[in-house]
Amino acid sequence: MELKDARLKLMTDVLSGVKVLKLYAWEKSMHSRLSKIRTAEVIQLKYATYCYSLMEITFSSCPILATIASFTGYIIVQGNPLTPQVAFITLMLFGIMRISIYQIPKLIQEIINAKISLNRVQDFLKESEIPDIINSMEPTAENVIVQFENANFSWSCSVENENSEISQPVLKQLSFKIHEGELIGIVGRVGAGKSSLLSSICGELYQNGGKFFRKSPISIAYVPQEAWIQNLTLRDNILFGKGYNEIKYFQTIESCALKDDLKMFPAGDATEIGERGLNLSGGQKARVALARAVYHSADLYILDDTLSAVDSHVGAHIFENVIGNDGILKGKTRIFALNSISFLPKCDRIIVMKEGNIVDCGTYVELLARENETFTELVKELAIKKKNQTEIDDAIAEEDEDVLNELVGAASIREYIRSISTNSAGDLPSPLYRRRRTTSSSNPPVTPVSFHHSISHQHDDDFARLIDDEEIGSGKVSYKIYWSYAKVFGVPLIIGLFLILFIFRNIFESVSQIWIAKWSSFNSSSANTNDIENLEIFAIFALSSCILGGVSAAIIAIGAYKASKKMHENLLFSLLRSPMSFFDTTPLGRILNRLSKDIEKMDKEVPKTLAFSLISFSECIFGILMSIYILPYLGIISVIMLIIFVFGVRYYTYASVQIRRLTSKAWSSVASHAQDSYIGVNTLRVFGVQERFMDQMLQKGVKCTESDLAEITSNR
Template identity: 35%
Template structure:
């Protein structure tokens, strides 16, 4: 089995016309493929060159024409200076020279803007292709590769790395263009100064190794920084996915600290890279000056006859200025090249990750069996240990097969193997026909209920209604405000776990496939709903009766109706056969049935006749089985585990309960978010992100300035003023030097020459110091701003209430922490550095030209007004386009995250093409804003180039007009600096607008730092004692609450007391307010009226962390984070290893953890993916055991686990929390029948509160009605 490597193959985006994007050439960009030549190492570079090389070369042609045209201007300047110096009486010659310079300048504009246009289009196509190929690869990753690759890492690739590659085409041409331009300039300089130019060249050569070392160090720093950035975004993504658990457990601080530590490492790498960039920038920025100084010094010192006249000085200076751009841009070119190389390396590494072997599962349509596995050995990775071994399975078409086994036995792995999600190490697998898959943890899209069910399949109303009814979704749709058109939010955040599972099942049923792989979909629903779904969907008379069904379940109630039962143990099939056959074997399955017949969770699911028949068949099995210890541990009775006993009071109440009623089980969906949905004005939960408009507010700029530090801007201004003064004085001094008249012997006085040279050199040193100071000040201030603003962003986000996370897509938040933070880290410092250097250059140029020809001031004001008007018009549009670009990036990231989490479902249904098309559509929508943005940039550049050409025209005209009153040196100075102003002027306006558009990132970050915060974590003047609560007594006093201001009350007039150590179950129909009551206890939602008192302490008067850290909840959905298992249990390191091991022992996980090579340091994958759902829930139990709080809340904690795990959890809670107050939201009513009291909620008010026995005796009670509704009483 060969490892597949992926390369970019023909990814291409057709051009965008004046109005909108044309359709992609999907075949050209379509997929990632293995290289044709298997002997060659896949190369991202080769793929990019093959795809984009031709169009990129066109940009190179324009760049070459631009560079050659630029070198014409100094030759015309030489003629103009000679004309003025010789006082030529033929004025028309001067005007011809000036006109020629103007025409050359305009021609340069044509070539320059075409070069930029082609480069930007190439970059746009490149980013589109890279994002597309990464998305396609994400859909093909093997399961082991997915576990190694976090959502945050992939988001980083498409947000940061793809953007760096998008920017690269503009700079890559400088790799060959800069040396060519420098070489040609040196050639022409040789014509002016002769061998003296070699002295200047020596300076240049000395800087190359220095900057080479800087580039090498910077590359390593870039790799480190991106590694830390990946780690930070990975942590952020996990934090956002588990934010509710963090708040309930008051764990925000350790996770904030963890992210800030990772950010600190990233900042240190960024800071060192910034200092290296500053050093590199100063060396290259000063290169033209040092070359000029060295060349002039060598020229005048080499011979007394060498006089630096105006022609030689200013033609040379013009050539030095032409060299200035490639030399000054070389650091940026090297930086961008390094970043591009690093990004390509990171993307290549991702594209080389292991892919699923598409041939591991064959789809032979001519086999007899619908599913056939022969001697299958499966692993999660090609180098990993086998998880399933010696699997032999044949499933006839149309049969119903159950897969049973204990937690971790390999049930879900078997389903994954049949889907092709595991590596086939040996054997053969064939699945005939189309496949539908229902995962154990439902995958829900951020879409409507209807959209999730249809899943792109054509709407058939008759079939749709049948599916809704069969999956028991009708009553739920009546409650939702928009019916089946209600948006159910990212990951289904506003519906319960049971509802999610039924939507997931309805999706599978509606697809009308031939093979159905159902991974325990009935575990999250009660026996009544489960029976309805089994009878109407899965069972022999259900909608799927003619389909092949493989059902993972541990429910005995359904096993008798199975055609075949497969028993898994330790990754192997220990038994297989019909229900009666397995009973007759009197082996592990028979023991499992016998054990669980005594468990009310199971026995209540069977009718009396079936129960009696089973007991008759199993007579004598127990002794025989128990005396044969071969398979005794397959599914041993959890409640008989060491260290777990039921207290006498619990046993008495359970006996009473069994005499009163069969096991009562009823699913009540979590209404906490669903109630929120009920009161929304429309069916939309999340609103589209709106782009702000208008200029960036001063408060935003002020925020950034403060983040940079108060000494930042005064320091920069001081350094800039020093630079302008020294640069202006240097230019004027050179003009004075060139006007020195040689003596009668044709030489200049040596003492005057030495003074000229020394002062010229000294002024250059001052320029160097000013440039260095400015660069380091920017580096220090911007890095500080990055650190401060990220910390504020993180803190503000963590302090936001849960309602913010419920209504804000994760991708939108991640966008702030990825693209916007990257703008802070990289774009703003780079833009600011270029802006300040070019701005000071333009100011110096205007001063020099005005000094040389004062009449020039007459056109400065009109041209200045033109520039200001142009800049204002441009910035308004550019800023808004940048906002739109940022907003349209968020859906891309959200779609990526949604895809990665649901890859197995997408692949199972064969929906890759549809999701790829949607990803392409989202990228195109984002590229629209970018495309119009760079068209706007080209318009701006053309206008500024024309203004710059006009400055050249006026400077030349005024020099010709005043040729009789000014010297050749002054004229040369004026025109020389006019020639260079075009480039600088363009960069000033571009960088000014870039700065304002980049500040939009600060605006977006600031938006999240100013979110409405929760109550304080602690209130120093009112902190409870360390041992609070001592008793665990809870009292609701006239309590009422709502989710947000202006919405209806979800709880009202609650008055009750839960006594110390009392066990109370909370029940109620859908939307009654059960989960709202527990959320109120943790102050996830705050009181509107009344109060909650715990041990005489009003909880609204203490800090949130003081409250939440003293309570414990076991939530319905187990949440684990990347990192050691011990960190997941004890992030504060408050407990000893001995205490942690004890909690694992009581949670029945000790043996499993001890079997792991790393023990407590075992690395949990993102979301705990390398543990089964049951094991994750037991980890949550271990957390609760560690905290040992006086108040424990179970919010449908066993809804998503099998019966064995449920019983383990219940048994442990009865013993370990015997001295604690336990509040349980009932998923299965049997779990609370031995509680002290039951609280019945209806429409947000308490209707009943009494013992279970008393409520069941009263046939008019709501509680009795619930039992009657299930048909059990």
């Protein structure tokens, strides 16, 4: 389990950053690390299979040993002759017991797996939860929305006793208050505690001393530093479960500088966004997350460095039209962590942070007048940073113009710019121009009607969709798949295994029963020596059959070890070398489902199913041959029953395989939803939509349960 968790954790990290991995050509390095973990995992799996085989030999030998002991006591101790009635009734009774005993190893293994799973779930459930916000003080004024008084906060606490062992505070001795309708700017160097302060207001940190107040009830909208985008259409990402209001939606899109971006998308706001916003730029993701918060119409807005991902003129547009006191959020309480000197004078108050402490608080003019060292140095750094960035932008612009002048001349440039300015956004000739046009904020205002027409133009579903539905096969499994597994399993091993099972194991088992029949048919009082010899011969054949069964199980373990390792290697090799278009259109949960549940089935279920199938097939064939040998006319009945059985198996196989495919697809959906919810859990909690996402997970879980139930029922 630990190795499997380590492999899946590393695989999740690889898939989450696959673009960076490919840019740095780290495929071989990651492939090597994953293969190393997988090899250790499969070795443990092989040893576990050996133990299971030994246990299977032990339990399957118990009925035979019991039969031998019974015959010994009946013949030698009591001195009774072995008659057919006694012999075959005894064999039948112990045969019935053998079927039950044969299930004991499987039962033990399932109990062990269940115990491990329950312990893991228990450890997870015993983890501490984020406590509900409990106001420990009364506000000092009526219009106070948030207030701290010597408050300390930390990111974690002890599971055993949340009140005794709390981790080191990341926020210390906070004392300030925020009034309704204020625009509060939070500044500080990297690691000063700005994001932690915002998280404490959201209720994501543990309070460790002091007093805290947050107005209740209150609705909060949160824009994290790293935007969380769902695998939905762009409109659904912005609405986030809210009802559609055209005018409000239009104002939100216009204010967040998304209008030109929507024109570029092939299906407007109906364009599907990939997982984690894969088909959006960093600035677009930040603006979509901001638009979601704006459309939410909350009382308190918490913005964590929202404008750092956008260009300076786009940031100015957003601040003026959204965040600032003249924007659509005017009158709302806004707490804004920022790293730009341009917006500091426009904040009502500024909180200066350093190493988790608030070192000063006041208006921009007041802070400059106090000549606070931390704030003064920070302002200088931000001013230098802004100046350098401006110089770089100007230099790049001059360089671009010089290159174009050399290529086509000034007149041609004007012609070129005039031509591309008349093109539709979807036909822009250059990604660079497309980006610059996207970030422009100087477009003339449009009415809701014309705006709605421009972003909701008619489109083909093929253009709107990005993520393809998971395709599931139909009908029987191709023989090529069986052959591909046979090749990695080892064809010589399969042939050897089949011969051992089909010939020797069943010969020994059949001979032992024939020997009992011959022995008991004499029905005479033989000497004890003859009975002992007959009993020894029976024991040799019967125990040899059990030993061969164990050897065949060990061979299956060796072949399954080779097959599991090779199949995973092939999958990993193909996956890491797939183009980015594959990862853009395939949900992460779907890929992880292939690497977790499907690999687990290949590791555990396929070898057992293979062994059971070969044993059942060989026993069935030998049983039919033995019946025909004893009663020849049973051959006709056997052929008829075999034909009926073959047709029944064909229909069963179609249904069973299709149910398994549906089950796999249902679990992929669960994995994708769980992964998406886990990444955006902070946003979900702040927006208060946990119940909606839990309901969605329950609905997906019900589909999985229904598929599992159908699979179990079909196997009866």
